[in-house]
């Protein structure tokens with residue numbers, strides 16, 4: 024559908040009719056359409072048109088447009104919820120429109136997705152969901168397209184979410200993974216990846232997909248030596264974390280508005296990521312000479328935590344990052360900490376071997392943090408994985424070369440994909456001799472919680488449905 028074509032449809036009308044219609048359109052354009060839905064629509068469009076990241080763009084637009092309070096809450100729910108559910112919504116829209124969603128004009132598809140999300144996955148009343156969507160389409164695209172939006176959304180509203188799932192999901196009998204993936208708005212291949220990582224338990228797969236389909240709360244990190252989690256919880260109105268001694272859960276509010284975050288005493292960081300950095304510092308390396316390395320450091324979340332811990336311990340961190348832009352982001356967050364940032368390929372950094380502790384937080388598919396990156400599940404492709412796996416193996420092999428005898432490498436990914444986790448470690452260890460797998464569970468648990476709750480070991484796989492963290496994987500490896 025070409026919206027400009029619809030507008031041009033009236034070319035044969037007389038000038039006066041054009042004027043009258045122009046007035047009518049302007050009236051609609053000027054009409055005070057709810058700013059929350061407009062900003063949601065704008066973010067969804069940027070995601071579709073230029074691969075924008077919803078979680079980066081939305082806070083920026085909310086600030087620029089001075090949208091706060093309940094409107095900001097609604098915009099956030101609508102934007103992230105719609106982006107997360109996109110594949111599911113498109114299947115419903117295709118059925119209701121009688122043609123593939125991919126053939127619908129992009130700007131109208133954004134409005135339809137937003138409307139269908141409200142109808143099927145929120146408690147917003149049908150009338151409000153449909154009429155606000157029609158208003159948006161009319162104000163931008165004109166009467167014809169808004170009629171189309173109205174017709175499609177009315178059809179969508181004739182069933183609830185479960186009825187659409189019953190109608191469109193693969194059958195439970197023939198394809199349980201496909202059924203669960205559809206139900207919890209994930210591409211099927213990701214359902215398969217989770218299923219394999221969960222030792223083929225469909226019961227757990229359901230829990231994992233359901234947890235991944237929820238909007239997570241913000242986790243803050245209280246940088247050691249600068250502020251305690253207790254203090255941060257007090258000033259932020261949050262609650263101390265369960266697993267990381269530096270974590271604070273922030274159920275509501277904009278973390279960017281907190282002085283502690285603005286001044287760099289605290290940052291936004293998933294608790295699972297904190298546990299990875301902490302695990303590296305807890306490993307037994309004998310006499311620690313204070314040479315620590317973060318081989319894939321951008322944008323610097325773990326480097327900042329490692330840097331704060333190094334500061335307390337009298338150690339020093341070399342932070343390597345291949346991207347110039349991301350290296351600059353590291354520089355910002357490690358300001359004042361004993362961290363040197365180096366723009367280099369981690370496979371050939373030029374650094375002298377002999378590190379006590381090395382972190383390889385490898386570039387990965389990111390399938391473990393989908394809940395924090397709403398549209399990512401629809402953007403990632405299975406064919407992205409093999410090249411990442413190659414790089415991961417090379418980076419891990421280089422880390423094992425750079426660590427000193429007795430030192431420890433922690434290999435981590437924000438992905439539970441077995442090809443990126445255990446299979447990388449197995450492949451590298453089949454080629455490199457003199458390396459012992461260390462039980463990573465006590466390194467993660469410390470004396471804060473029971474290490475046995477982390478599974479059989481020696482590697483650790485965290486999950487949103489188990490620990491309410493991102494699905495971080497980590498393996499600890501000691502050079503003999």
Ligand SMILES: C[S@@+](CC[C@H](N)C(=O)[O-])C[C@H]1O[C@@H](n2cnc3c(N)ncnc32)[C@H](O)[C@@H]1O
Pocket residue numbers: 296318319320321322323324325326343344345346349367368369370384385386387437
């Ligand atoms: C998963 S992210 C690391 C996240 C980081 N540790 C944190 O906590 O903020 C992986 C990083 O590795 C970088 N990278 C990719 N290839 C690399 C290479 N060959 N050498 C060094 N860094 C690389 C990416 O640019 C990206 O910033």
